[in-house]
Amino acid sequence: MTKTLQIKTSAHSEFINITSLAEMVVKESGIREGICLVFIPHTTCGVTINENADPDVRRDMITELNEIVPWENRYKHLEGNSAAHIKSSMMGFSSIIPIENQHLQLGVWQGLYLCEFDGPRTRNVIIQVN
Amino acid sequence: MTKTLQIKTSAHSEFINITSLAEMVVKESGIREGICLVFIPHTTCGVTINENADPDVRRDMITELNEIVPWENRYKHLEGNSAAHIKSSMMGFSSIIPIENQHLQLGVWQGLYLCEFDGPRTRNVIIQVN
Amino acid sequence: MTKTLQIKTSAHSEFINITSLAEMVVKESGIREGICLVFIPHTTCGVTINENADPDVRRDMITELNEIVPWENRYKHLEGNSAAHIKSSMMGFSSIIPIENQHLQLGVWQGLYLCEFDGPRTRNVIIQVN
Numbered sequence: 351m352t353k354t355l356q357i358k359t360s361a362h363s364e365f366i367n368i369t370s371l372a373e374m375v376v377k378e379s380g381i382r383e384g385i386c387l388v389f390i391p392h393t394t395c396g397v398t399i400n401e402n403a404d405p406d407v408r409r410d411m412i413t414e415l416n417e418i419v420p421w422e423n424r425y426k427h428l429e430g431n432s433a434a435h436i437k438s439s440m441m442g443f444s445s446i447i448p449i450e451n452q453h454l455q456l457g458v459w460q461g462l463y464l465c466e467f468d469g470p471r472t473r474n475v476i477i478q479v480n
Numbered sequence: 481m482t483k484t485l486q487i488k489t490s491a492h493s494e495f496i497n498i499t500s501l502a503e504m505v506v507k508e509s510g511i512r513e514g515i516c517l518v519f520i521p522h523t524t525c526g527v528t529i530n531e532n533a534d535p536d537v538r539r540d541m542i543t544e545l546n547e548i549v550p551w552e553n554r555y556k557h558l559e560g561n562s563a564a565h566i567k568s569s570m571m572g573f574s575s576i577i578p579i580e581n582q583h584l585q586l587g588v589w590q591g592l593y594l595c596e597f598d599g600p601r602t603r604n605v606i607i608q609v610n
Numbered sequence: 611m612t613k614t615l616q617i618k619t620s621a622h623s624e625f626i627n628i629t630s631l632a633e634m635v636v637k638e639s640g641i642r643e644g645i646c647l648v649f650i651p652h653t654t655c656g657v658t659i660n661e662n663a664d665p666d667v668r669r670d671m672i673t674e675l676n677e678i679v680p681w682e683n684r685y686k687h688l689e690g691n692s693a694a695h696i697k698s699s700m701m702g703f704s705s706i707i708p709i710e711n712q713h714l715q716l717g718v719w720q721g722l723y724l725c726e727f728d729g730p731r732t733r734n735v736i737i738q739v740n
Contacts, residue, residue, distance in 0.1 A: 352643065352708055352715075383482065385517060385610065387645055389708050391717030393661045398569045401523045410555040410562035411569065418548055418678060425670040432670035439658040439671065443720075444706045446574045448482060448519050448608045455482075455606055457521030460573075476715055478708045480610075480645065480740075513612065515647055515740065528699045531653045540685040540692035541699065548678055576704045578612060578649050578738045585612075585736055587651030590703075610740075 351379040352478040359469035363416070365400070365408040369462045372447070372477055373454055379479040382452050388445045389476040394434035394468035396441035397475075402461030415440070415467075434467035441465045449479065481509040482608040489599035493546070495530070495538040499592045502577070502607055503584055509609040512582050518575045519606040524564035524598035526571035527605075532591030545570070564597035571595045579609065611639040612738040619729035623676070625660070625668040629722045632707070632737055633714055639739040642712050648705045649736040654694035654728035656701035657735075662721030675700070694727035701725045709739065 353375045357366060368388070376386055390397050401407040415437050425432035445462060448455040456462070464475060483505045487496060498518070506516055520527050531537040545567050555562035575592060578585040586592070594605060613635045617626060628648070636646055650657050661667040675697050685692035705722060708715040716722070724735060 352710060385608065387706055387708060389706070389715065391715065391720060393659070393667075393717070393719050399523070399573045400565055400569055404557055404559075406556040406558070407523075407562060407565050410557050411566050414549060414553065414555070414562070414566050417553070419674060423674065423677070425674070426666040427664055427670050428666070429664075432667060432674065435660055435667050436671050436674050439660055440570055440700055442572060442702060443659045446517055446519070446576055446706055448517060448606055450482060455519065455521065457523070457604070459523050460521060474717070476708055478645065515738065529653070529703045530695055530699055534687055534689075536686040536688070537653075537692060537695050540687050541696050544679060544683060544685070544692065544696050547683070570700055572702060576647055576649070576706055578647060578736055580612060585649065585651065587653070587734070589653050590651060 355475045357464055357473045357475055359466040359471055362469055363412045364466040364469060365463040367461045368464050372462055375477040376449055376479055381479050384449045384480050386447045386449055386454055387478040390443045391474050394431055394438055395473050396438035396443055396465040397445050398441040398463055398465055399445055399460050400463060401459050403459060431468045437467045485605045487594055487603045487605060489596040489601055492599055493542045494596040494599060495593040497591050498594050502592055505607040506579055506609055511609050514579045514610050516577045516579055516584055517608040520573045521604050524561055524568055525603050526568035526573055526595040527575050528571040528593055528595055529575055529590050531589050533589060561598045567597045615735045617724055617733045617735060619726040619731055622729055623672045624726040624729060625723040627721050628724050632722055635737040636709055636739055641739050644709045644740045646707045646709055646714055647738045650703045651734055654691055654698055655733050656698035656703055656725040657705050658701040658723055658725055659705055659720050660723060661719050663719060691728045697727045
């Protein structure tokens with residue numbers, strides 16, 4: 351079972367919690383044990399897992415990734431968003447989470463995050479349950 | 481088939497070889513062809529694949545990751561371990577390895593490593609064979 | 611269905627588009643819906659997804675990754691290629707792409723790239739369709 355969902359991002363760089371969307375697709379699928387593949391079909395937006403409690407963790411991640419991959423750095427790509435491409439590849443375009451008892455087997459402190467690096471835009475998220 | 485295993489880490493930053501644990505679960509499952517998903521349900525500990533021969537490769541990886549993501553850098557998260565969160569997302573929380581003839585199809589020089597970035601702690605590793 | 615393909619790389623650092631190879635294996639498999647796992651069985655070569663249009667994006671990625679992980683930096687590993695090991699772990703060794711209607715569900719601007727970080731060499735790519 352595969353679903354494509356749309357997410358509107360509202361900032362240039364932003365981590366958006368999409369855990370409940372993935373949980374909903376798992377529930378709808380009726381699959382009790384298996385894997386959930388969350389795939390981002392873009393090149394300046396990725397996906398990762400990280401802390402779901404203190405929002406400062408996401409803020410620190412965004413700030414630090416901007417220090418590691420500066421927005422301006424003699425890039426040749428004329429669109430000017432090479433940093434967003436690089437950060438997306440560093441986070442990755444897919445998360446694969448085991449499913450047990452019809453629930454994502456995420457850790458207590460884990461949330462699933464869409465990582466917008468060149469927003470605001472409308473992004474697609476493909477969620478496939480096997 | 482899904483197993484959750486516990487690993488006690490013994491240093492603040494440490495790469496622990498868990499290849500044989502994953503191989504054991506693959507063997508137990510009896511599955512001849514498929515995929516092995518190794519998932520870390522934490523936020524300051526990741527998983528990666530890398531060289532299984534010279535231990536200096538792991539040492540260099542840990543040292544260099546500490547240069548890229550310094551432990552202190554005006555982070556806002558009060559626990560003070562934001563660098564561990566970022567490094568974990570950079571390595572990722574899952575490894576997916578093809579299985580053939582009831583063995584992980586790892587390359588000759590590849591080992592599977594739990595990446596502790598905020599230890600020592602007791603960590604869970606979820607291994608699912610499909 | 612699993613295929614191992616060989617790729618000859620021709621530069622020290624290079625992103626090679628392998629999308630059509632993965633599409634060919636998906637077609638051959640006859641599988642209409644599922645997942646395609648692309649796995650690199652090496653430790654100084656990874657795989658990622660990124661822009662398939664402007665080649666400057668790949669050039670910027672290679673240049674910027676070399677700034678983030680410098681080739682020389684007091685590494686201990688005697689082979690002298692620790693940077694290649696680290697960059698490979700940062701990109702990752704597997705890409706997992708959903709399949710629909712017997713095609714990879716990649717975004718319009720997405721291509722699948724083998725990331726050579728210590729070439730030129732002959733590399734294997736394992737493509738498994740489930």
